[in-house]
Amino acid sequence: MRSAPNVFPADPRDHDRDSVAGDRGTGGAGKEVAGAARPVLCRFTVHHRLLKPYEYEQVFTATGQRRVPGAASVPAPPPGSGYQSSSGGVMLRARRNGGDLPRLGLIISKKSIKRAVDRNRVKRTTRESFRLCQGRLSGLDVVIMSRAGLGELSGPALRAILDKHWDALARWMERWKKA
């Protein structure tokens, strides 16, 4: 016993959300205008995260580092599909995942940042920065690792470091698209 008129306008809205590059937000009703005015790109859900050890392993294999010797389940990547950089206590590794969504994984070790409060703060700041920059990082799996001393940085300082990383990564992605 579902009301038929409600079904119809809900469908196109859903498609807008799913397609990342969708730029046709000009709907008819007032509610839909408010919904389209929101920056749709700045969400951060479960699908934006690396969840399984296998997914982390793919990134490490693509950047030429095999962490677990027995991880034979990861197929050998084509050359040039991975990217890595390191500066300011932040190590970044990335690979193309073949899809549109960017995905983020965090490895913040207890060894590098001692206090749980600092670890949580670094994770939150990194996620927030990734969330705001994800429009330039589509189709990438990114893993952020921490080095010692990262816990002493303030929020703005950490954000500046991450912005540099995102810039470099986006440039690398542009070059690959032209080639």
Place this chain on the structure above:
RNA sequence: GGAGUUGGCCAGACAGCCGCUGUUGCCGCAAGGUAAUAGAGGAAAGUCCGGGCUCCGCAGGGCAGGGUGCCAGGUAACACCUGGGAGGCGUGAGCCUAUGGAAAGUGCCACAGAAAAUAUACCGCCGAUGUGCCGUAAGGCGCAGGUAAGGGUGAAAUGGUGCGGUAAGAGCGCACCGCGCGACUGGUAACAGGCGUGGCAGGGAAAACCCCACCCGGAGCAAGACCAAAUAGGGGAACGAUAGUGCGGCCCGCACUGUUCCCGGGUAGGUUGCUUGAGGUGUACGGUGACGUGCAUCCCAGAUGAAUGGCUGUCCAUGACAGAACCCGGCUUAUCGGCCAACUCUUUUU
């Protein structure tokens, strides 16, 4: 007003925008969308105790090992809390105490000191008693010996003060204090009080072993339970007028191979355990109190590569220590600043 003691409370506030996780409603086949709502702490920490819960096991007794240690109560339980006793600190409110036994035994106590435990004679005092010598004598000098008052050493040296006593001294005698023992009185008890009695038993350490009393199974949510690809391949059933191989001269038959189904197993992964609880708040009653009982009312984080955040503005005037991971009760440690209540001391005024 100043100084302080105890107990309790808060842990920047507000607004806007963008995000995250759970729950509920609606929409959607689903993925998901949308609205509402909730979303770290007083210590969430250290993991030092005590429990619940789970599995192993079945715990009745003994041994070993470990824990606790004045008494009574509270509690699910405790090493916690409350009340009391004893000792100590403080003018006081109050605070502190690893607070059973060292005359059951074994062992230890550096240095110093004569001696560190059956006490002892280094200095000192005496030399009444016995005796040697000198002297007419009074007496003197010695020896045997007496002595624990005084000195010195030490953390600690056979209880302290006073009087008597003596050759000098000594619980040798006496008084008071301290100590031990005995019965009595008060108290549930720890203990206290006075009475009688004993001349006094000797330092520390039980966080050395030990003795006494009481208590204690082990491992922990990565506990455990369930679903279950792939791979390996165990068991059972059914199907075989007919297949293949082996046994056999042949048939029946037997063994293995076959197809289908079921069971078992449990890896990757997933679900659950997972938050309604020795729960909070209010109130009445009982109790000095910890707390208990009754009634009413509320639902108050539940992530799992791990949510509770970011930016901007205003104000107070710069916000410390710090982040749940099965859950409770405690302890300990870290901590910027502030508020409230009760009480104490002191100054001034009335």
